[in-house]
Amino acid sequence: NAGVTQTPKFQVLKTGQSMTLQCAQDMNHEYMSWYRQDPGMGLRLIHYSVGAGITDQGEVPNGYNVSRSTTEDFPLRLLSAAPSQTSVYFCASSYSRQSQETQYFGPGTRLLVL
Amino acid sequence: GEDVEQSLFLSVREGDSSVINCTYTDSSSTYLYWYKQEPGAGLQLLTYIFSNMDMKQDQRLTVLLNKKDKHLSLRIADTQTGDSAIYFCAENDPGTYKYIFGTGTRLKVLA
Numbered sequence: 001n002a003g004v005t006q007t008p009k010f011q012v013l014k015t016g017q018s019m020t021l022q023c024a025q026d027m028n029h030e031y032m033s034w035y036r037q038d039p040g041m042g043l044r045l046i047h048y049s050v051g052a053g054i055t056d057q058g059e060v061p062n063g064y065n066v067s068r069s070t071t072e073d074f075p076l077r078l079l080s081a082a083p084s085q086t087s088v089y090f091c092a093s094s095y096s097r098q099s100q101e102t103q104y105f106g107p108g109t110r111l112l113v114l
Numbered sequence: 115g116e117d118v119e120q121s122l123f124l125s126v127r128e129g130d131s132s133v134i135n136c137t138y139t140d141s142s143s144t145y146l147y148w149y150k151q152e153p154g155a156g157l158q159l160l161t162y163i164f165s166n167m168d169m170k171q172d173q174r175l176t177v178l179l180n181k182k183d184k185h186l187s188l189r190i191a192d193t194q195t196g197d198s199a200i201y202f203c204a205e206n207d208p209g210t211y212k213y214i215f216g217t218g219t220r221l222k223v224l225a
């Protein structure tokens with residue numbers, strides 16, 4: 001198993017550009033989520049999905065869209081990038097919503113918006 | 115409310131014990147977690163504890179939970195240089211799918 005994979009590892013965007021951060025898992029996990037990590041703020045939940053076709057907003061959803069057309073993939077779209085979206089983005093997955101299930105994290109995507 | 119707080123930095127000497135503290139505000143959380151993040155990597159689950167437990171031990175790691183004070187701690191015995199990382203505590207928001215993370219504590223182990 002590759003676990004949770006994210007692409008790209010690094011990206012530089014200009015303000016106003018759009019892009020998609022890719023996330024995939026090969027563990028047949030129901031639950032997938034996107035976080036952003038900023039210095040001194042820990043991880044903040046952007047969007048999450050409890051299964052194919054089902055998504056919901058987290059703590060900081062503005063400026064981001066997601067879709068879950070398959071169990072494996074959960075892309076995060078930035079519609080019009082802003083400097084405030086400069087961050088490290090982590091995708092995570094777990095088998096179910098049960099609290100004791102381990103969340104597996106991807107290696108992260110570092111995004112710089114100029 | 116949902117807020118998980120940690121001190122930002124901790125420095126210890128190799129071989130000493132490290133204690134990383136965390137306070138949380140949602141007393142109805144059922145599980146509390148400790149994650150480790152090494153430089154340039156994602157988060158790795160170290161351990162978790164049921165909210166009805168006071169203590170959990172796993173090799174060099176000891177988790178203590180004081181539910182009355184909403185205080186969680188992680189003790190690392192015989193701290194090694196490989197333990198240098200950022201440690202996050204997290205709680206699961208019951209009834210939702212949300213995990214709430216603390217700000218992270220950067221542990222530096224001095225040789």
